[in-house]
Amino acid sequence: MQNFRKPKFLLIGGFASSLINFRGPLLKRLVQDFEVYAAAPFIDEDTRSKVEAIGAKCVSNSFERTGLNPIKDLKALMAFRKQVKAIKPDYVLAYTIKPVVFGLKAAKFRNVKRFALITGKGSGFDESSFKSRTIARLVKKLYRDTLKSVDGVIFQNKDDKDFFVQHKLVGHVNRVEVIEGTGVDLEYYRLKSKPSIPEKVKFLFIARLIKEKGIPELVEASEILRKKGHAFEVQLLGWIDPNPGGISKAEIDSLHNSGVINYLGTTSDVRPYIEAADVFVLPSYYNEGLPRTIQEAMAMKKPIITTDHPGCRETVEEHRNGFLVPVKDAKALANAMAYFMEQPDQVLKMGAESYEIAKERFDVNKINERLLNFMELNDV
Missing domain, CATH: 3.40.50.2000 (Glycogen Phosphorylase B;)
Structure with a gap:
């Protein structure tokens, strides 16, 4: 009898706590059908224990959440590429800028399906000064280089999708979709008492x-x-x-x-x-x-x-x-x-x-x- 192997899914986030706070329900859904790995920078023990309690495995990387430092980012990219190669994922989903532009590049292996989730343009597209315009040009180049070869790009609002298409940050072959918001667990975010008309x-x-x-x-x-x-x-x-x-x-x-x-x-x-x-x-x-x-x-x-x-x-x-x-x-x-x-x-x-x-x-x-x-x- 041939052993059944669950396909492997790698989720890459921009900071450790987001794996639970923003993507906890997604991890719970994924572990039903996949062997799941959750990656983020400098994962702390509290986050690790919560992720593992869901049934996923943690992968800690060394990408700084903010700033663009070519030497640090290149070192983090090469180290993360080795981690991804060892995991051998079948599917990868990355959200926020560095996981998208560097994480998906690190996961560029044959037969790996890669998807980008754009959760807003963020401060990288601020063009109010010479320095910010320089950074914006670099960010656009990084997005363009990575996104042209991914299997799909998901946006949270139509304006961002239109911006990325207009500036040719996504390739013609990219499948794109707008899926509004991260979503919330309506049972978790539930009022405990009946609201009343406020006096103040x-x-x-x-x-x-x-x-x-x-x-x-x-x-x-x-x-x-x-x-x-x-x-x-x-x-x-x-x-x-x-x-x-x-x-x-x-x-x-x-x-x-x-x-x-x-x-x-x-x-x-x-x-x-x-x-x-x-x-x-x-x-x-x-x-x-x-x-x-x-x-x-x-x-x-x-x-x-x-x-x-x-x-x-x-x-x-x-x-x-x-x-x-x-x-x-x-x-x-x-x-x-x-x-x-x-x-x-x-x-x-x-x-x-x-x-x-x-x-x-x-x-x-x-x-x-x-x-x-x-x-x-x-x-x-």
């Missing part, structure tokens, strides 16, 4: 603390509303990012101490904070894919205020489950926030609509099946 509206922001996520505009909107005498609270939850565009701990502390915002720090579990809030707000102009935090808030029946910007606009049906405001428009943001203070019953109504949209579009099980269908793996 709490607005919650969750993201890395960088300016492009719209923090300056949120602060300005908060100041506008305070001058008008509104009673409300703006909460910030997220980690300090040392990268260019990051807001320093001193700045955050100053804003917190002034009462303009209430900084909640960081957490490994956002659910209690989302449940305690009334409205989720993310006035981002970052190159988003489709923000996971918005999907989580929608699953937990929160109205959404975000920007009419690629990746964000896909989450809101205007006046049904929230509002889209123009990018960098603090006055429009303040007006949208004031709406919920003046009509607090809409918090519940629009929150319920958010949940209905999340069920339809962002159920992680539906998203993962669409991924598998695109990679033609459901019949493996």
Whole structure:
């Protein structure tokens, strides 16, 4: 009798915690049919134990999450190529820039099916200065060199797909698909208690603390509303990012101490904070894919205020489950926030609509099946 061998699947992420926080449900789905390997830079013991508990094997690499250092990246690429060669995967899926441009290059072996998941353009396409334009040209070249030979490219919003096609970052033979969002586990992100009409509206922001996520505009909107005498609270939850565009701990502390915002720090579990809030707000102009935090808030029946910007606009049906405001428009943001203070019953109504949209579009099980269908793996 011939022994049956499960095909091997390698998932490559940009940072260790994302393997569980963003791709845990996908790993659980994959282990049903594949021998699964999960790779990321510098995997810590906590992540390793969680990944292994799912039934996948960890592969730790040495790619730095940010920055482009040719010598370090080349060394990491050569070392990872040896790891991939030893695994002998049949299928590879990589997400975020370095796993895509370097991870898929390291996995370029005969008979290996390779797929790229573009989770937003990110800061690599910022062209606001000479240095950033130089970096953007390099990033485009790296994408073009890798993507021209992969078996498929998945985008999280149509704008990103159009950008990559327009700039010829994907080849003509590439299969491309838009699959909106990472998806959320609707059972995991579930309210524990019935929501009620708020007396004092709490607005919650969750993201890395960088300016492009719209923090300056949120602060300005908060100041506008305070001058008008509104009673409300703006909460910030997220980690300090040392990268260019990051807001320093001193700045955050100053804003917190002034009462303009209430900084909640960081957490490994956002659910209690989302449940305690009334409205989720993310006035981002970052190159988003489709923000996971918005999907989580929608699953937990929160109205959404975000920007009419690629990746964000896909989450809101205007006046049904929230509002889209123009990018960098603090006055429009303040007006949208004031709406919920003046009509607090809409918090519940629009929150319920958010949940209905999340069920339809962002159920992680539906998203993962669409991924598998695109990679033609459901019949493996």
